[in-house]
Amino acid sequence: QGSSVEEDGPLAQIDPRCSRSTAYQMGISDLDRQIEQLRRCEYIKESEVNALCDKAREILVEEGNVQRVDAPVTICGDIHGQFYDLVELFKVGGACPDTNYLFMGDFVDRGFYSVETLLLLLALKVRYPDRITLIRGNHESRQITQVYGFFDECLRKYGSVNVWRYCTEIFDYLSLAALIQERVFCVHGGLSPSINTLDDVRSIDRKQEVPHDGAMCDLMWSDPEELEGWGLSPRGAGYLFGGDIVKQFNHANGIDLIARAHQLVMEGYKWMFNQALVTVWSAPNYCYRCGNVAAILEFDENLERQFCIFEAAPADSRGVPARKLVPDYFL
Numbered sequence: 534q535g536s537s538v539e540e541d542g543p544l545a546q547i548d549p550r551c552s553r554s555t556a557y558q559m560g561i562s563d564l565d566r567q568i569e570q571l572r573r574c575e576y577i578k579e580s581e582v583n584a585l586c587d588k589a590r591e592i593l594v595e596e597g598n599v600q601r602v603d604a605p606v607t608i609c610g611d612i613h614g615q616f617y618d619l620v621e622l623f624k625v626g627g628a629c630p631d632t633n634y635l636f637m638g639d640f641v642d643r644g645f646y647s648v649e650t651l652l653l654l655l656a657l658k659v660r661y662p663d664r665i666t667l668i669r670g671n672h673e674s675r676q677i678t679q680v681y682g683f684f685d686e687c688l689r690k691y692g693s694v695n696v697w698r699y700c701t702e703i704f705d706y707l708s709l710a711a712l713i714q715e716r717v718f719c720v721h722g723g724l725s726p727s728i729n730t731l732d733d734v735r736s737i738d739r740k741q742e743v744p745h746d747g748a749m750c751d752l753m754w755s756d757p758e759e760l761e762g763w764g765l766s767p768r769g770a771g772y773l774f775g776g777d778i779v780k781q782f783n784h785a786n787g788i789d790l791i792a793r794a795h796q797l798v799m800e801g802y803k804w805m806f807n808q809a810l811v812t813v814w815s816a817p818n819y820c821y822r823c824g825n826v827a828a829i830l831e832f833d834e835n836l837e838r839q840f841c842i843f844e845a846a847p848a849d850s851r852g853v854p855a856r857k858l859v860p861d862y863f864l
Contacts, residue, residue, distance in 0.1 A: 564660050571653040574616050574646060579691055582652065586699040588659045593667075593706035598735050599718075600708040602666050606633040607831045607841075608719060610794030610813040611670065614644025614682065617851035618817050618827065619653070625843045626829050629657050630664035635711055637794040637813070638670020638721035638753070641700075642681035643820055648690055651683075651700060669707035670721040670794065671753040671770075674743040705740045709752050714836060718788045722795045724774045725751030726763055731786050745770065756796055757805050757812070776806035783809055792830065801828030801842050818845035 567577050567585070577585070607626045612619050626632050640654055641647035657665050671677060678684050678701065687697035710720040712731065727748040728734055737749050744750045754771025757779065758764060764773035779791060791810040797819055803812045817827035831839045 561660070564656060568653065568656045568660060571649055571656055572620070574649050576648050576690055577652060579693075579696055582696050583699055585652065585655055585659060586703050589655045589703055590706055592659060592662045593703070593708070596666075596708050598709045598737055598739050599731050600666055600668070600711045601715075602635055602711045602713045602719075603633075604714050604832045604836055605834050606635050606666075606713060607829050608635045608637060608713075608792055608813060609829050610637055610815040610827075611639035612636070612644075612650055613639055613672070613816045613819070614641055614647030614650050614686075615816050615819075615821075615845075616644065616646030616650045616653075617846035618644075618815075619650055620850075621817070621843055621846045622815060622827070622829060625841050626831070630661040633664050635666040635713070635719060636668070637711075637719055637792070638668050638707075639672045639794065640667070640670070641683040642672045642678055644682075644816070645686075647683040647686050648696070655703065666711055667707055668711055668719065668721060669704060669709060669739075669743075669753060671743060673701075673704035673707060675701045675704075676742070705742065707739075709737060709739050709749065710734055712788075713832060716788055716836060717790045717792055717832070718783075718786065719792045720752050721793060722751070722753045722771055723755030723757060723791075723793055724772075724778055724782055725755060726772060727751065729782070729785060753795075757793075757810055759805075776809070779806050779809045789836075797823060797825060799823075799825040801826045802830065802840050817843060821845075 567581060570577055609622060623629065636654060640651045654667060658667055672681065684697050688694060710718060712718055725748045733748065739749065743753055751771045754766065754768055756766060756773055758773040758775060760773060760775040761777055762775055763778065766773050783789065783791065792813060794813055796812050798812050798814045801814055811830065813828055813830050815827045815829055817825060819825055826842050826844055828840050828842050831841060
């Protein structure tokens with residue numbers, strides 16, 4: 534069982550890899566400059582964040598609650614503002630857009646660089662909309678980010694709450710799940726007693742703050758457990774669900790595998806229920822002290838899979854602010 538730690542300018546030449554026109558009105562050259570800046574862990578101007586979020590919204594609003602994704606693709610679990618470990622992830626998995634990526638939420642909170650982490654992922658989404666998919670985690674929430682670091686970080690780096698507002702508005706547009714080649718269902722947390730089919734997920738009105746209960750909440754908060762049926766979650770939101778529930782859901786929806794994140798696993802990934810479900814965790818040495826390795830899961834065009842394990846970025850390549858940002862939470 535995974536630990537119950539809660540992870541809780543003018544237009545340049547158009548790149549044929551970008552098939553959606555919304556990426557271009559802010560100018561490819563501007564966007565590329567911002568991406569390079571963010572890759573150096575330098576945050577961009579407030580006005581640029583506003584424009585970036587506007588463009589991201591235009592793209593995300595067109596995506597479904599269950600976004601279809603083609604293989605090959607590499608899926609990633611929680612990042613939690615550990616920017617230098619995200620850089621390490623891209624070193625191991627390949628740069629975007631050379632590699633297609635699917636990130637399963639929890640981009641922010643806990644780590645020291647939630648601003649740069651989220652903005653880099655959003656900028657890559659705007660620049661290469663068909664090469665990177667972002668789905669919502671339980672930390673992509675106004676309420677949670679006011680407690681676990683992202684709100685305070687925005688205030689400290691920008692001197693106002695505006696950037697936090699722009700970003701949390703974008704959270705409401707993120708897909709709730711993704712489906713790779715109709716066979717692999719990807720979600721941040723897990724299943725819900727209110728959801729039997731993928732169409733039940735598609736029928737949710739997702740453009741809202743994460744509710745305290747119900748189907749949308751459960752997708753982001755639930756955890757698998759070695760039990761039969763459903764159980765109460767120690768997190769206070771979502772449910773525990775057993776192998777019988779997974780088997781039933783996979784059969785009813787014609788899928789082979791549920792991939793999810795949300796729980797720290799020391800080995801970076803963990804199979805459950807006869808390989809009907811896998812947890813993928815992509816924040817190494819979580820909270821800069823848990824000592825775990827991280828993983829990403831690569832699917833080739835035939836859905837053959839391979840895990841890549843990686844460790845935290847070396848200390849000499851990162852700056853660590855000398856202050857504790859957030860209270861302990863399930864630690």
